[in-house]
Amino acid sequence: MALAAAPAQAADEATVSVLHGIPGLTVDVYANGQQLLPDFKPGTLTDPQELPAGSYDIKVFKDNEGPNGTPALQKQVEVPAGANATLVAHLDANGAPMLSAFVNDTxxxxxxxxxxxxxxxxxxxxxxxxxxxxxxxxxxxxxxxxxxxxxxxxxxxxxxxxxxxxxxxxxxxxxxxxxxxxxxxxxxxxxxxxxxxxxxxxxxxxxxxxxxxAGGSGAAANARTDDGGGAPAWAIGLAAAGALGLAAGGYRVVANRRN
Missing domain, CATH: 2.60.40 (Immunoglobulin-like)
Structure with a gap:
């Protein structure tokens, strides 16, 4: 999954990772109408990225069914100020798909x-x-x-x-x-x-x-990235979507200032 920050809080940052925990379902993830994680496969955990904070509207579709189809997941979620967070697409106790946001203790x-x-x-x-x-x-x-x-x-x-x-x-x-x-x-x-x-x-x-x-909020602590490269496409897409301030229904994530 991917996120897109609203411009009102673009100066703030949060560290965000995303885990796909729904077996047998490859998905495409859209943030504010833009495809940010195509062909996202079960068991995949994205590298952590420091992203512009703000409001995030996300829809998750079965592979090749977005953005005009019916999303498999659609929800509004908030991430607290300065958070290091992981968003997880998973099954609830009864087997229905859901999305949860966890704040990682740093x-x-x-x-x-x-x-x-x-x-x-x-x-x-x-x-x-x-x-x-x-x-x-x-x-x-x-x-x-x-x-x-x-x-x-x-x-x-x-x-x-x-x-x-x-x-x-x-x-x-x-x-x-x-x-x-x-x-x-x-x-x-x-x-x-x-x-x-x-x-x-x-x-x-x-x-x-x-x-x-870890710093005052702990947001400086990150899961280690092994590739040594720059920000992945999904993270760049988040920043771009945030700059555009696009509006769409779906998950909403508000991540606030890192101290």
Whole structure:
């Protein structure tokens, strides 16, 4: 998915990533009438981008059915001031498509520690999340999240049906690096046997003086980008759409000033 900022707040910025968590549905994403993410495939997480803040109107269509068809997803969402956020297209507990906006916690992490965040965005009942066989988050329901700080290092994580030892997902080895927030998404459908995990690493959260400070709002902390190149086409499209101030129905995201 992609966003387009309104000119009224163009001087502000937010860091935004987008995850496609609806199995079997390749989509085209439009922001303010412009196609910004064509052929967006399930399981894809975009690189984080600092984008002009403002109001975002987004429609998500099945591949090649936009912009005049009926959108598969259409909603208004708001991102708080200075946020580092991830937008997730996913299934609700009953299997209907929906979009959720999550604010990523970029507060400093104590020396030797790492933050782990788990987000339930799957068509599945309540779950427990275990680390090395021990439940650490219990009774997590869609579309909720749970988080905590743990000792940095490797853990073996799995997801079980709440209150049981029945494994629904995993186990998966997670490297929880010091000064990071590792975000784990459980997405897909239990009934369709498409449950899967996706991880997002948000770096630069070391406590002073040992690392890079997150800044007053924490928006300076980003998930790492590996390609080393410039902004992708979807991010450039967002800025362009924001400059034009186009109007359209769909998702609305308001992301405000980074301190």
């Amino acid at each position: 507060a400093p992490v104590a020396a030797g520690k790492a933050r782990v965040t788990v987000r339930h965005v799957a068509a599945a009942p309540a779950v427990d999340v275990r680390a090395n066989g021990t439940p650490v988050f219990t009774g997590l329901t869609n579309p909720k999240e749970a988080k905590g700080e743990v000792d940095a290092g490797m853990i073996k994580a799995d997801v079980t049906l709440a209150g049981t030892s029945t494994v629904a997902l995993g186990p998966a080895d997670l490297n929880l690096a010091e000064g990071t927030n590792t975000v784990v998404y459980a997405y897909g459908s239990a009934a369709d046997k498409t449950l899967a995990l996706k991880t997002q690493a948000i770096t630069g959260l070391h406590s002073a003086p040992g690392g890079v400070p």
